[in-house]
Amino acid sequence: MTCKEFLALLDDLIDDTVTPEMRVELEKHLGKCGHCEVIFNTTRKTIEIYRSHEIYQLPSGLRERLHAAIMARCKKGC
Ligand SMILES: [Zn+2]
Numbered sequence: 001m002t003c004k005e006f007l008a009l010l011d012d013l014i015d016d017t018v019t020p021e022m023r024v025e026l027e028k029h030l031g032k033c034g035h036c037e038v039i040f041n042t043t044r045k046t047i048e049i050y051r052s053h054e055i056y057q058l059p060s061g062l063r064e065r066l067h068a069a070i071m072a073r074c075k076k077g078c
Pocket of ligand 1: 002029035
């Protein structure tokens, strides 16, 4: 799995709508890619903060900005 593939499934992983097989693949990538691990944790925390404030609608562009951030990191490091 590449960072791009991971990124495409990141939202589903956080929403817990991935299949068990996919989850294994995603966790494998997280285990070896520190960049994606940081983004995954950051994204999950951000979404949890919004949910804990009962703001279920994420600001438009937030996910896109997070996605852009991971791709910028991965270009340098992965
Ligand atoms: Zn990665």
